[in-house]
Amino acid sequence: MNYRRQCPSEMRRYSPELSGHSKAPPQRVADTDSKEVLSMKVSRPVAGLAPSPTMEGAKKAKAMQAEGKDVLSFAVGEPDFPTPDNIIAAAARAMDEQKTKYTDASGIAELKSAVCAATQRAIGVEYKNSEVCISNGAKHVLSNVFETLTDPGDQIIVLAPYWVTYPELIRLYGGVPIEIMTYAADDFQPDLDRVADAVTDRTVAICINSPNNPTGGMLTNESIEGLASIVTAHDLTLISDEIYKEIRFDGREYLSPASLPGMKDRTVIVDGVAKAYSMTGWRIGWSLAPEHFTKAVANLQSQQTSNPCSISQWASVEALNGPQDSVEQMRQEFEKRRDYIIPALQAIDGIECAMPGGAFYAFPDVSSFFGRTLKGMAITNSEDMSAYLLEHAWVSTVHGMAFGCEGFIRLSFACSMAQIEEGVSRIARALAGE
Ligand code: PMP
Ligand code: GLU
Numbered sequence: 024m025n026y027r028r029q030c031p032s033e034m035r036r037y038s039p040e041l042s043g044h045s046k047a048p049p050q051r052v053a054d055t056d057s058k059e060v061l062s063m064k065v066s067r068p069v070a071g072l073a074p075s076p077t078m079e080g081a082k083k084a085k086a087m088q089a090e091g092k093d094v095l096s097f098a099v100g101e102p103d104f105p106t107p108d109n110i111i112a113a114a115a116r117a118m119d120e121q122k123t124k125y126t127d128a129s130g131i132a133e134l135k136s137a138v139c140a141a142t143q144r145a146i147g148v149e150y151k152n153s154e155v156c157i158s159n160g161a162k163h164v165l166s167n168v169f170e171t172l173t174d175p176g177d178q179i180i181v182l183a184p185y186w187v188t189y190p191e192l193i194r195l196y197g198g199v200p201i202e203i204m205t206y207a208a209d210d211f212q213p214d215l216d217r218v219a220d221a222v223t224d225r226t227v228a229i230c231i232n233s234p235n236n237p238t239g240g241m242l243t244n245e246s247i248e249g250l251a252s253i254v255t256a257h258d259l260t261l262i263s264d265e266i267y268k269e270i271r272f273d274g275r276e277y278l279s280p281a282s283l284p285g286m287k288d289r290t291v292i293v294d295g296v297a298k299a300y301s302m303t304g305w306r307i308g309w310s311l312a313p314e315h316f317t318k319a320v321a322n323l324q325s326q327q328t329s330n331p332c333s334i335s336q337w338a339s340v341e342a343l344n345g346p347q348d349s350v351e352q353m354r355q356e357f358e359k360r361r362d363y364i365i366p367a368l369q370a371i372d373g374i375e376c377a378m379p380g381g382a383f384y385a386f387p388d389v390s391s392f393f394g395r396t397l398k399g400m401a402i403t404n405s406e407d408m409s410a411y412l413l414e415h416a417w418v419s420t421v422h423g424m425a426f427g428c429e430g431f432i433r434l435s436f437a438c439s440m441a442q443i444e445e446g447v448s449r450i451a452r453a454l455a456g457e
Pocket of ligand 1: 159297
């Protein structure tokens with residue numbers, strides 16, 4: 024495309040003075056179609072963003088499948104079940120009824136009420152509609168929450184391994200993620216003294232996710248109570264990503280920090296329909312937080328995106344208010360898959376793998392292979408291991424570094440049992456050098 028013809032001579036070139044960036048040069052993206060080398064400015068925070076490695080892994084697997092390769096994807100955390108029929112029917116009804124217009128930017132009252140009722144059932148905490156903001160998926164909720172919370176230089180403590188998106192978003196909004204590692208040997212429970220020691224006068228929040236992506240670990244009541252005490256003692260906010268709370272194994276109970284005395288006003292819950300109802304593409308999530316914070320989030324959203332899709336909101340009303348049997352059926356299926364995949368991975372020489380308490384991820388430790396060469400490929404880190412498995416076993420995984428945890432790879436077992444059986448046996452053969 025000839026930008027010169029479209030945008031005549033006054034086309035604005037990057038100027039450090041005009042942009043306010045007087046020190047480092049901007050990232051430039053060359054226009055390769057143009058004879059002249061033009062460059063389009065990309066802001067430093069956005070230029071610093073990496074694409075989501077989970078989404079990239081899935082994209083790469085799909086591209087290889089399109090080339091005719093029988094790649095088994097364990098990359099993306101997306102339930103393989105169809106969205107339940109009653110939810111599809113509710114969406115169809117909403118379309119028939121022409122519910123196709125803008126809604127209130129923060130979502131329809133019916134969905135807010137459904138979220139409040141479902142939350143009360145699940146964690147026993149009462150919320151009002153004015154404490155709910157409906158957004159375009161839990162990822163968008165997190166983006167809103169981090170942006171609303173963060174001034175430049177503010178620190179947010181993130182327990183690692185963490186979901187890929189937290190530190191990226193925190194940095195995008197000028198914040199500083201402070202990672203505190205948790206370990207399989209401790210059942211992925213945080214060392215509370217280390218968390219308390221990490222608090223500075225710039226700390227504004229602690230971000231937790233239980234059940235956890237990528238480990239599947241669940242915080243114990245003791246950990247949650249300990250974190251809540253730190254939050255209270257230092258007047259912080261606790262961001263609790265509860266997107267996997269319906270997917271728990273071995274009859275584990277769920278304790279939300281918001282249900283602890285005095286914690287509702289200090290907690291922002293992040294949740295959504297994607298995982299529990301197999302509705303990843305519908306893009307509905309929500310925050311639950313004190314009214315003034317929710318109003319700020321809603322103002323931000325009203326300027327940035329307006330309401331999430333009206334049809335998806337009506338479908339989500341049915342998801343939360345309608346029959347819940349499919350949630351339990353899917354949960355049971357995930358538990359069956361966990362009971363197969365974890366022992367099967369543990370049986371592979373050189374692999375150690377903790378038993379997840381929830382969600383649908385296996386997070387095996389593959390570090391014993393580092394320093395070895397398999398089929399001519401040197402394995403020095405988890406990224407090499409992931410690349411090796413893709414190339415030699417046609418199995419797509421996500422390397423642990425994406426989650427702030429070198430030495431591990433993540434496999435989503437939200438796929439069929441047949442795929443799990445075949446995938447694990449391919450991994451076993453590839454790691455044996457076969
Ligand atoms: N939080 C965690 C821990 C996740 O794994 C995901 C991925 N789905 C999200 C939030 C975002 O969910 P959504 O699809 O609703 O944006
Ligand atoms: N949360 C899922 C995962 O971790 C979906 C991918 C994404 O939203 O980045 O695989």
